[in-house]
Amino acid sequence: MKFICALAFAALSSTAQADRIFVSNERGNTVSVIDGTTWEVLTEFDAGLRPRGIIVSPDGKKLYVCASDDNLVRVFDTATYEEIHTLPSGPDPELFVLDPSGQRLYVANEDDNLVTVVDTETHEVLAEVPVGVEPEGMAVSPDGKFVVNTSETTNMAHFIDTETNVIRYNALVDQRPRYAGYSQDGKRLYVTAEIGGTVTVFDIASDGSPTEVGKIRFDVPGVQTEWLQPVGGLVTKDGKLLFVALGPSNRVAVVNTETLEVEKYILVGERVWQLAFTSDEKYLLTTNGNSNDITVIDVARQEALRSIQVGQQPWGVAVAYGLN
Amino acid sequence: MTPRLIAALTLFSLLAVSAMSASALEIKMAMVRVDYPELRPISRLEEKAQDIGFAGAELALQDIATTGQFMGHSYELETDSVASEDLLTRVAELRAEGFGIIALSARAAELIAAADSASDLLFLNIAATDTRLRSADCRANMLHITPSAAMRADAVAQFSAVKQWKRWFLVYGSNPSDITLADEYRRAAQKFGLSITDEREILDTGGARRADTGHVAVQRQIPVLVQNPKDHDVVIAADASDVFAPYLPFHLWTPRPTMGAAGLRPVSFNPATESWGGMQFQSRFDKLAGRYVTEADYDAWLALRAIGEAVVRTGVNDPAELRSFMLSEEFELAAFKGQPVTFRNWNGQMRQPVLLYDGRINASVSPQEGFLHQFSPLDTLGLDRPESVCDLFERDQR
Numbered sequence: 001m002k003f004i005c006a007l008a009f010a011a012l013s014s015t016a017q018a019d020r021i022f023v024s025n026e027r028g029n030t031v032s033v034i035d036g037t038t039w040e041v042l043t044e045f046d047a048g049l050r051p052r053g054i055i056v057s058p059d060g061k062k063l064y065v066c067a068s069d070d071n072l073v074r075v076f077d078t079a080t081y082e083e084i085h086t087l088p089s090g091p092d093p094e095l096f097v098l099d100p101s102g103q104r105l106y107v108a109n110e111d112d113n114l115v116t117v118v119d120t121e122t123h124e125v126l127a128e129v130p131v132g133v134e135p136e137g138m139a140v141s142p143d144g145k146f147v148v149n150t151s152e153t154t155n156m157a158h159f160i161d162t163e164t165n166v167i168r169y170n171a172l173v174d175q176r177p178r179y180a181g182y183s184q185d186g187k188r189l190y191v192t193a194e195i196g197g198t199v200t201v202f203d204i205a206s207d208g209s210p211t212e213v214g215k216i217r218f219d220v221p222g223v224q225t226e227w228l229q230p231v232g233g234l235v236t237k238d239g240k241l242l243f244v245a246l247g248p249s250n251r252v253a254v255v256n257t258e259t260l261e262v263e264k265y266i267l268v269g270e271r272v273w274q275l276a277f278t279s280d281e282k283y284l285l286t287t288n289g290n291s292n293d294i295t296v297i298d299v300a301r302q303e304a305l306r307s308i309q310v311g312q313q314p315w316g317v318a319v320a321y322g323l324n
Numbered sequence: 325m326t327p328r329l330i331a332a333l334t335l336f337s338l339l340a341v342s343a344m345s346a347s348a349l350e351i352k353m354a355m356v357r358v359d360y361p362e363l364r365p366i367s368r369l370e371e372k373a374q375d376i377g378f379a380g381a382e383l384a385l386q387d388i389a390t391t392g393q394f395m396g397h398s399y400e401l402e403t404d405s406v407a408s409e410d411l412l413t414r415v416a417e418l419r420a421e422g423f424g425i426i427a428l429s430a431r432a433a434e435l436i437a438a439a440d441s442a443s444d445l446l447f448l449n450i451a452a453t454d455t456r457l458r459s460a461d462c463r464a465n466m467l468h469i470t471p472s473a474a475m476r477a478d479a480v481a482q483f484s485a486v487k488q489w490k491r492w493f494l495v496y497g498s499n500p501s502d503i504t505l506a507d508e509y510r511r512a513a514q515k516f517g518l519s520i521t522d523e524r525e526i527l528d529t530g531g532a533r534r535a536d537t538g539h540v541a542v543q544r545q546i547p548v549l550v551q552n553p554k555d556h557d558v559v560i561a562a563d564a565s566d567v568f569a570p571y572l573p574f575h576l577w578t579p580r581p582t583m584g585a586a587g588l589r590p591v592s593f594n595p596a597t598e599s600w601g602g603m604q605f606q607s608r609f610d611k612l613a614g615r616y617v618t619e620a621d622y623d624a625w626l627a628l629r630a631i632g633e634a635v636v637r638t639g640v641n642d643p644a645e646l647r648s649f650m651l652s653e654e655f656e657l658a659a660f661k662g663q664p665v666t667f668r669n670w671n672g673q674m675r676q677p678v679l680l681y682d683g684r685i686n687a688s689v690s691p692q693e694g695f696l697h698q699f700s701p702l703d704t705l706g707l708d709r710p711e712s713v714c715d716l717f718e719r720d721q722r
Contacts (some may be wrong), residue, residue, distance in 0.1 A: 092607075111607050113390060132394065133387045134604050152601060153658070154391040155636070170394045172636065175658040176601065195658035224701065226663040 019278045020078060020320045022063055023287060023294055024051040025311030031065060032310035033081065036278055036319065039296065044311050045081045048074050053095040053138075054316040057120075058102040063318065066093040066107070073107065073118070078320040088125050090116035095316075097138040097147065099162065106147045106160075108135040115149050115158075117165055127165040131158045137191065139180035146208045150177035150191055157191050157200075159208060171210045173200040178231045183239040188257065190216075190242055192230035199230055199244060201260060214260045216244070223249050232274035236281060236299070243284055243297075245272040252286055252295075254302050264302050268295035273314070279321035287314040349395075351641045352423045353631060354402040355381040355450075355624055358411055358430040366570045372618075377429050377450070378403040379613035380621030381628055386612070388632025397635060401628070408434050412441050419445060424643040427469075427627040429620060432457055439463040446643035448627040451620065455508065458671040458707055462714035465643075467650065467672040469627040470619070473505055475706035476590035477512035479678035479690035480583050482704065484558055485516045486692045493556035493580070494523045495572065501564035502528075509560050509584065522554040528567045546575035553578060561585040587682065590690070593622035593660075594681045600662040626659055626674070633657045651717065662689070668703070671714040675702040 019036025024047065031047040031054070034040065048067030055064050056078060063076040066089065073087040073096070089096075090109040093116075097106050104126065105118040115135055117127040132154025139148040140162075147160045150173065157180055159169035174196025181190050182204070189202040189210060198217055202210035218228040229247035235257065236242075242255040248271050254264040269288025276285045277299070284297040293307040294314060357377050365371060373379075385401040392399055402423065406414050411434050418426060419442050428438060429451040439447050440463070447466040449457065455474040457466070471479075484492070492513055496506035506523075513520050526549050546568065550559075559576060561584040563569035569585035581587055595606060595616035609617045609625075634646045634655060649655055651672065656664035665676040680688040695704040703709075 110604055133390050134601070151391075152604075153387055154394070155633075155658075156391070156394060158394070167394070175656055175664055195662075195664050196656065197664075226701075 018321075021276070021278075021285060021294075022054055022056070022078070022318045022320065023310045023314045024054040024065055024316045025292075026050055026052055026289070026313040026315040028312030030311045031063070031076070031081075032314070034294070034308060034310075036283075039306065039308055041308065041310065043081065045076075047076070048072075052315045053093065053107075054318045055096065055098055056318045056320045057098065058100065060320045063320070064096065064098070064105065066096055068092050068094055068110075073105065085123065087118050087120065087123055088116070089118065090114055090125070090128065095136055095138045097140045099140055099147075100142065100144045104162070106138055106140065106149075108138050108149055110134055110136065113151070115147070115160060129160055129165050129167065131160075131167070132156050137178055137180040139182055139189065141182050141204070141208065142184055142186040148180045148182075148189060148191075150180050152176045152178070152194075155193075155196075157189070157202075157210070159210065161208075169209050171200075171202065171212065174198045174215075179233045181233050181235055183235045183257070184237050185239060188235070188239065190233055190235065192233050192244060194229045194231055194247065197225060197228055197230065199233065199242070199255070201257075216242075216255055216260050216262070218244075218246060218253055218262060220249065220251065220265055223251075231272075232286075234275040234277060234284070236277075241299075243275055245275055245286060247271055247273065250288075252284070252297065266297055266302060266304055268297070268304055269293045269307055274316045276317040276319050278319055285317050285319070287317050289313045289315065349397045349635070349639065349641055350400065351392075351397060351425075351631070351635055352400045352402075352421070353385075353425045353427070353628055354404065354418050354423045355427040355628070356411070356414060356418075356429070357403075357405045358408050358428075358434050359405050360408060360431070363566075366566055370566075372620075373613075373615055375613065376618055377620040377624045378405075379609070379615075380617070380624035380626075381427065383609055383612050383621075384625040384628035384632065386608075387625075387629060388635070391632065391636055395636060395639075399632070411438055415442055415445070424641065425631055425646070427624055429624070432461070435466065436461060436463065439466045444643065446647050448631075450623040450627050454504070455707065458673045459712045459714050462671050462712070462716055464716035465647070467647070467667060467674070469630070469674050470623045471590070471592050471676060471678050472673060472706050473508045474511070475673075475678055477505075477508040478515065478705045479590040479680060480509075480560070480588070481512035481516040481518060482690045482692040482695055483588070483680055483688050484518060484583065486694070489557035489581075490518050491521045491556045492518055492558055492560050493550075493553045493578075494520050494560045494562060495550060495568075496523070496525055496562035497565050497567050498525055498527045499565045499567075502562055502567075505564045505585075506562040509562055520560075521556045524550055524553070526563075526568045528565060542571045543575060546571055547577050550575075551577040556580060558583055559587075561587070583680075588680050588687055589682075590678045591681045592619050592626075592676070592678070593617065594619070594679060594686070596681065596685050597660065597679065599686075600660050601658075602660040605660050626657075626665070629659070630655075630657055630665075630674070648718075663702075666700075668707075668709075668712075670709045670717050671707060671712045672717060673706060675700060677702065678705060 021034040023032040033042045049069035053066035092111040115129040132151025134152035137150035174193030176195040227249040232245040244253045270290035427448040453473040561569040563585040573582040651669045
């Protein structure tokens with residue numbers, strides 16, 4: 001067993017990727033930084049009150065963190081971990097997305113039924129878009145024309161036209177939608193429903209309109225279905241596989257996006273929440289809120305390789321590519 | 325083209341591009357609360373706010389109206405408090421005004437009378453825990469949101485079984501509702517293999533309530549009433565009338581934990597629940613009402629939220645159609661309890677976890693792990709299909 005671990009470690013080390021991994025620790029009020037080559041925890045820095053949503057700017061230089069209980073977004077330098085400035089976010093920001101240019105930030109304000117649009121350069125609030133109750137999941141279409149927000153109590157995905165900041169389409173999904181994600185070609189959208197226990201799959205037409213084409217369901221022998229709660233999700237670049245974090249069941253499902261069948265369940269840490277790929281998509285990282293660690297999954301082999309201890313109650317994970 | 329016509333066309337084109345069928349629909353719902361003459365509670369922390377229940381209904385209206393605006397659905401909510409003798413008149417008025425759905429906070433007798441007076445209306449019981457309303461005294465046009473006394477007693481019994489607290493000392497009041505509640509605990513003990521090693525009745529003489537001498541009198545009386553019990557692991561307080569239970573935990577003869585009406589209590593919700601997204605519900609409620617949520621508010625919220633969900637999924641406002649959808653397998657609702665809540669199609673009871681609350685935190689939540697059921701672990705709480713004698717529901721759906 002030790003020998004296998006050593007081999008795995010060697011394999012990891014040899015694929016020298018200069019990724020830097022950032023994990024928001026919701027209860028610890030910090031961000032943990034992990035070297036994507038050695039898997040070493042480099043540091044843990046203060047990130048404001050109740051950090052949850054976390055993303056890296058397209059150029060890899062800035063780290064955006066939703067400091068939910070500070071009611072703002074904190075922006076850090078990904079190299080020095082210094083706070084550069086803050087951005088207004090509206091109250092209780094939880095999750096957000098950047099448009100592909102990095103110019104606009106779209107923030108879900110859970111307590112106020114709004115999506116706030118913020119200019120990352122002028123730091124101004126450009127618009128507030130009224131959405132359903134308890135907005136949560138956020139996705140941006142690869143062409144930047146639509147931002148999708150899911151509202152947990154309304155049980156809808158709202159498609160916001162980014163030109164007008166007005167909702168163009170609404171689509172019903174199952175109970176407590178948590179995450180929305182487009183495939184890279186923009187032709188598919190996946191929406192997880194935590195309490196519904198499903199992922200709703202939409203085909204996206206050229207005008208951005210959604211058509212529901214199926215539902216993904218989960219079943220693990222010996223595990224109560226109530227525990228199989230889909231939360232975070234992520235599609236591979238080729239669009240062939242969808243990974244779904246199943247919360248308190250401590251598993252990540254690997255879904256074939258053609259058949260919409262689960263191919264495998266990978267056992268990870270406790271209460272698995274959000275997911276991120278490394279730059280080469282060799283590894284999938286999962287945040288595990290109750291075991292205070294992240295799991296590194298080998299994407300090709302669909303196996304968990306190791307877990308890395310981070311701060312208290314890790315929530316989100318983002319990867320800065322190409323840093324030294 | 326007149327401005328009004330342009331506006332209408334714009335609206336139409338907005339609806340037309342929507343990904344789902346959005347059509348104008350109006351839903352008229354009422355929440356009626358019967359206020360009975362009552363003594364003040366033993367603890368002033370349990371004094372009832374003027375808007376108890378109504379605030380929960382208002383929050384539900386906000387929630388479902390927000391969703392409704394995306395679907396072209398509009399909701400109207402009427403909230404009324406009435407004396408019991410005026411209930412049927414009010415129900416008749418609401419019916420005449422076109423209200424098809426009434427969430428009703430009342431005791432069993434008034435619930436039954438109201439349901440029988442308007443068979444085309446759908447009633448949602450948001451207060452009465454009487455198990456007989458889910459069995460021999462069920463009504464086809466009444467669904468039960470609040471967990472039955474049987475569900476609550478089973479929730480306590482499961483936890484007790486998990487803790488290996490297998491010997492109960494049952495202390496019950498002398499009013500009919502206390503006697504019925506004691507029977508629920510006797511049944512629950514048998515269901516989960518627990519034994520009642522001793523029992524005591526505490527007579528409600530009308531003088532045991534909060535008084536100037538308060539704890540002084542109680543400190544003398546209660547230990548005498550419960551002295552020298554046979555060996556037991558836990559004390560079960562069956563006090564539906566709020567006469568003695570709050571005094572029990574610290575005036576026992578033998579020091580043991582108390583569950584039931586004091587100590588660890590089975591409840592549908594409480595202001596301490598943060599898990600399962602509950603914090604968001606609490607924030608919204610606190611902001612709206614300026615106070616903490618009560619079970620009555622949560623049950624009212626849940627009733628109207630269930631209606632809203634059924635309207636969203638069916639696109640209809642007819643009470644009978646909504647009822648049949650709510651009883652179907654397609655209905656499910658997230659209710660800040662970690663798993664979807666649904667309805668039992670044999671008696672109209674909402675399936676849901678029961679929280680075990682010590683007054684500050686949820687010590688546990690039933691059903692407990694390991695209590696299995698061929699259909700749903702939630703059906704280990706309360707009357708299961710073969711146990712209910714209600715025959716007014718379409719039993720063959722599931």
